[in-house]
Amino acid sequence: MSASLDSALDPMEEIRFRKKNGQMWIEIQKETHFNFDELEQIMVIFFKIQKRDEKPAAFDLISRAHFRDVLHTGLGMTDAYMMERVMVALDRGTSPYVTMATFAKAMSLYLRGDLEERITYAFTCYDLLGEGYLRRETMYQLMKKSISKASRDDDVEEAVKEFVDIMLKRMDLDLDGVINFNDFHKAVVNTPPLLESLGYCLPERPAVYSFLATWCPTWGKM
Template structure:
């Protein structure tokens, strides 16, 4: 692709960036849903963010703060509490930086991820303690954070308790008092609308379409 993917970048700078990382992108393509040309465009977005970032010299990283800006402004993911969970789900490390690989995998998930990938990702977001299952207390915490925005404090407590009871009855397939991954998986496969039942951790389709139209107009409609 000879045309510059972003007119704000110096053409020679962009060429150097592509030459430096082209081999790496071939490997990265294996675990994304992008063609090489599409991945190249995603990496140009990464490069543009990187240019205005304060990062370790010579690194191929962007700050978590700037990555969250992309999710917030570019993909409409505005829930601050869930954003903390999202960062853990995407990158189990504690570094304040996001790697090129993590960025590519995240964009692949958000723009083209299949149901299996989204189920795994959503469950990881909700599994606050990394226990492999969701306890009543965990579900209560997640739902309370979600409902607190739309309700008065004195309305939230009882509503959340009722919702947790409903969700446990609906999703606790093996009736052991917790929702393990298999419970969650089975419930969502049968009723896909349950995928984000404990908090919004994925961009909505209009936001995805807007992102693609703005940043990747040559891709066409998904």
């Protein structure tokens, strides 16, 4: 993660921050997989990020740009196109800021999320139009963005079409020509590697372990 987050906070400053927000964190904790002590550590990371802004918009906000920096450098999520989808999936809005609650829930998902949560999140990332299902055209757009990075332009068109055909045959369980959430859910439960078949929207396990070892070393093994 950015070196600007490496320095420790002033002890009194950190105490004030914890006392000011402790009650709010009790409510936020209910929507995460963290115990209160773990959530406090996550919120201290949030505070360090916030301090990079000379004039924070509010006490419980950080900029999207700084949050994306955490995902990029701290959790190895480097696909710029998918990052746009990730931001929409996490906060369902267009604000240039990320709230303290959204940050906590995102970290909970990435560090401790179960398969059910990840399925819902991944499907939301892929559902570009918010229709509740994935059309052939949507899948094509997602895959073209992914494959085009590693292939020549004249190879992309055919490769993407073939992949989309394979995915539809594999996931369209009710044979209606689209992949709805139930189709996606059943396919991933039966074959978990299909979770990120349309784009990488979650950190890889080594990145998660590295993040925990660096920023949450007292947590032990997950």
